[in-house]
Amino acid sequence: MKKSVLTLSAAAAAFAMTVPMSAVAATEADRYAGSDRYNTAISVASAFGTSDVVYLSRGDSQADAVAGGKLPGGPLLLVNDSPTVQKNVAEAIAKLKATKVVVLGGTGAVSDAAVKAVAGNALVTRLAGANRFETAAEISKNLFPSGKTSAKVYLANGITLVDALVGGTMTDGAPILLTDGSGTLPAATLKEIKRLKPSEVVALGGEGAVRPTELSAAATANGAGGGAGMTAEQAKAKVQADLDKAVREAQMKLDGWYTYAGKTVEDLVKDAKCTPIPSSDSEKMKAEKKAALESTFPRLLPGEVSATCDMLRVDGTALSGNKAAADKAAQNTDKGTFGFLVSTRVALKDTVTKDSLEKDLQDAKDAFKASKTDSNKSALSKVQAAYDMAPTKSELDSALLKAEYEMKNAQLAAKQGPSDADVQAYLGGAGAKASRIAGADRYLTALEIAKAQYPNGAKAKALYAANGTASADATVAGFLDNKAELAGPVLLVQAGSAPAAVTDYAKAARAANAALAGKFKGLGGFGVVSDSLVDQFKGLLK
Structure with missing residues (x-):
């Protein structure tokens, strides 16, 4: 040879x-193998031949990639800020003929500039949270969107990471969520387990990797339920209300919302200028609409706000005027899918993109270059800030696709209604079965994972x-x-x-x-x- x-x-x-x-x-x-981890990843990716989707993660940290191993469809490539690395990764993505690039982690892990340098014409989406635990939860949500549950959840140490890396080879599709070794679960992990309602939680690694108290907390997360003392019918009604609320939340993400300045829903209902409930509605319809309003109050859907409403609030300040006044106000108060700021009244689909701001930014730069006055400097600073916060058109298109997908899933889940398992989980029960795949060390834990799969x-x-x-x-x-x-x-x-x-x-x-x-x-x-x-x-x- x-x-x-x-x-x-x-x-x-x-x-x-x-x-x-x-x-x-x-x-x-x-x-x-390659000369380094970046080229090794490229070597593995080349074995795919072509792939419609490629995953992208930070090269000097495995934190965001570990849970991503459960994502389907394509290889993982690693990137950093090196022009040479970016050139090689861009060539690899082109050879794979990828049309989609999914970035794992926020801009602090994989910068927008790095993504732009390697993605080419591929549609870019980003799965990210504020830290590795939240990113793992976001990856789980991608695998199991709103209305979906997972019978099993894997739990792995998000600091040492090695057991989670190998755990990604498990082909059952169950998500990997991360612990921090503190003995209590990170908030994002606990919240996602409650949402998924698993019947089994499997720790990857020994008690030094996933502590017994962490595994116990994960397994009992849904055991207490939220409906103690309720009848099954009462619990079913509450779970259905939660599903209906999820539809409103998904619609607000797409279509935007207004914030009502009154203190209660009663104030809104009685407000002759703002009331979203017509007097001609039946008593049943009025009750249903009022319950819907209460679920997201003080936020209202655009269609629930009349043009004459003058009780709208922007950034905590009540406005004098009507709906049009609110439409003119700056309301950068909510972070969207990619971390860019989204107005509380402007729909995601109406978000201003970098592409549309490029001319304004260049004009402001030219004006400041021609005359370096304080007013020109301030104007440039404002446009630059808006440009930095704005997504690219590709990012916005991707966010819209994801939001529309979430909306359809939420609508379907609400239409189907809660299952018996959902109702029982809310009422409370014994919780999930807890088990562990572990060996005496990481080498033997990997072996046990291999034997399990x-x-x-x-x-x-x-x-x-x-x-x-x-x-x-x-x-x-x-x-x-x-x-x-x-x-x-x-x-x-x-x-x-x-x-x-x-x-x-x-x-x-x-x-x-x-x-x-x-x-x-x-x-x-x-x-x-x-x-x-x-x-x-x-x-x-x-």
């Missing part, structure tokens, strides 16, 4: 002399090895199964050795699954998975 050509420093060359001679049998074809190697199309300590190259692990021909367990190893239990599994998997013959890949270069170790696994999978 032809040995790959490598340029080594003197120190690396000295190290290479200690590697057994059998290492020369390993070739470039036996691993997905691919017992005896069944249904696996390939077997992979990644370094369990220098795990940057393992970041892509959870995305491998997004191409059916690549699906298989990822085993963690040290650079030059693997636990006996790990190699025993590989040997048994090959014996039980003939399709694994010759199907082994190391993730990363010989510095993280040595040639001699590659040779050992190749021998086991002959």
Whole structure:
């Protein structure tokens, strides 16, 4: 076999002399590897051939990528602010012929400039929260949008991350949510578990990774319910009201809303200029509309505000005037999908984009350049701030698609009404079953995850090895199964050795699954998975 050509420093060359001679049998074809983690990710992505969707994450942190391993359809690429890295990633996305780029994490993780540099003409969406725990929850919401539940949730340590990386190879579609090792669940994680209403919560890793109190909190999150003392019919009515509220929230996201300055819904109903409930309505219709108004009060849908209404509030200040006065006021008070500011009255679909502000920004720059007065400086500052906050047209289009999708799901869930399981979850019960997939260390935990998903190697199309300590190259692990021909367990190893239990599994998997013959890949270069170790696994999978 032809040995790959490598340029080594003197120190690396000295190290290479200690590697057994059998290492020369390993070739470039036996691993997905590049000169660094960015190029290793590109190497893995190239195995997809083409892919309609590509995921993009920060290269020097695995935090946002770990939960993303459950997302379907395409490979993960890593990026940073290096022009060279961005050029390589842009070329990889072009070769994949991707039409969609999904960014994992906020602009602090993957900047807008980096996305713009690599995405080309692909439609960009961003799944992001204020931190890794919220981002994992946002990824979960993408997998299970409004009205959907998940029978199972995986819980992994969001600080050490390694168990979550390998957990992404589980192909059951259940989301991964993150803990912080504090003994209590992050608020975003707890909230998402309550929304998903799982019947099973599975910790990935031992008690040092996911503490018993964290697993217990996750498993009992829905056990207490919110309907203690209610009858089943009362609980059903409350859950239905929550579903109806979700429809209003989704509609407000799309169409915008107004804020009423009165203190109560009664004030609104009695307000002759503003009342959204016609006197001609039946008593039943009036009660239903009033309940809907109460669910989101003091926010009102545009169609619920008459043109003569003069009790509208903007940024906490009551306006004198009517609906038109509110339409002219600046109300940048709410952050939208991508973190840009959205007015409380302007619909998402009417949000001003960077594209439409470019001329105003250039005019302001030219005016300040021609005359550096305080007024021109102030004008430029305002336009620049508006431009910085605004999304691109592509981002807005993506946000609209997502909002419309959420709206349809919310409407469908409300129309279908609460299931018996939803009602029981609200009334309260025993909570979810708690279990744990764990070994004595990260290497054996990865092995237990492999056994859980691919017992005896069944249904696996390939077997992979990644370094369990220098795990940057393992970041892509959870995305491998997004191409059916690549699906298989990822085993963690040290650079030059693997636990006996790990190699025993590989040997048994090959014996039980003939399709694994010759199907082994190391993730990363010989510095993280040595040639001699590659040779050992190749021998086991002959």
